[in-house]
Amino acid sequence: MILARVKGEVVATIKHPAYAHRRVLLLDRVAADGRESGGYLVAVAAVDAGIGELVLVIDEGNSARQIIGDAQAPIRSVVVGIVDEITRTDG
Amino acid sequence: MLLGRVIGTLVASVRYDGLADVPFLLVQPLDEYGAEKGVPVVAADSTRMAAPGELVAYEGGREAAMALEPWFVPVDHAIIEIVDQVSRPDWKGS
Numbered sequence: 001m002i003l004a005r006v007k008g009e010v011v012a013t014i015k016h017p018a019y020a021h022r023r024v025l026l027l028d029r030v031a032a033d034g035r036e037s038g039g040y041l042v043a044v045a046a047v048d049a050g051i052g053e054l055v056l057v058i059d060e061g062n063s064a065r066q067i068i069g070d071a072q073a074p075i076r077s078v079v080v081g082i083v084d085e086i087t088r089t090d091g
Numbered sequence: 092m093l094l095g096r097v098i099g100t101l102v103a104s105v106r107y108d109g110l111a112d113v114p115f116l117l118v119q120p121l122d123e124y125g126a127e128k129g130v131p132v133v134a135a136d137s138t139r140m141a142a143p144g145e146l147v148a149y150e151g152g153r154e155a156a157m158a159l160e161p162w163f164v165p166v167d168h169a170i171i172e173i174v175d176q177v178s179r180p181d182w183k184g185s
Contacts, residue, residue, distance in 0.1 A: 008179030012172035016137050040123035042092035042148050074158035
């Protein structure tokens with residue numbers, strides 16, 4: 001899984017049926033130190049995350065399809081958690 | 092998924108089995124702010140409604156092949172959504 005920050009919402013009327021009625025978020029990738037590391041992804045929201053929140057994202061197709069509950073859905077990136085706190089022990 | 096702008100169409104009369112009815116479009120990838128980034132790719136259009144000039148979200152790799160009908164044809168990019176709006180406050184694209 002990877003860390004990302006919610007930057008906005010991607011709104012679409014015409015979309016693949018597997019994406020119907022699903023919230024789609026624009027996320028900037030975040031490194032382990034909390035800084036935005038460059039790069040982004042557009043992901044389906046399995047939990048309701050708002051703009052500015054640090055989230056946990058699964059960026060792997062089979063896991064994503066398991067969460068969505070559709071073995072044939074063309075979905076790879078899914079927001080699966082909202083991060084409250086990260087504690088690192090390596091200083 | 093990533094965001095892209097449709098910049099053209101592609102016609103190929105000879106195609107591999109299963110790709111016969113799939114529309115192909117040229118897509119210019121965009122960065123997280125809506126600016127052009129990287130080189131254009133040819134994407135299959137799973138919505139069948141995307142046209143040049145439109146903002147789209149596309150999937151790459153295995154998921155692209157899964158987006159189409161018939162299922163699992165040899166493509167590596169597929170348009171999944173025609174984007175109406177990106178609500179990012181610092182969005183620079185239209």
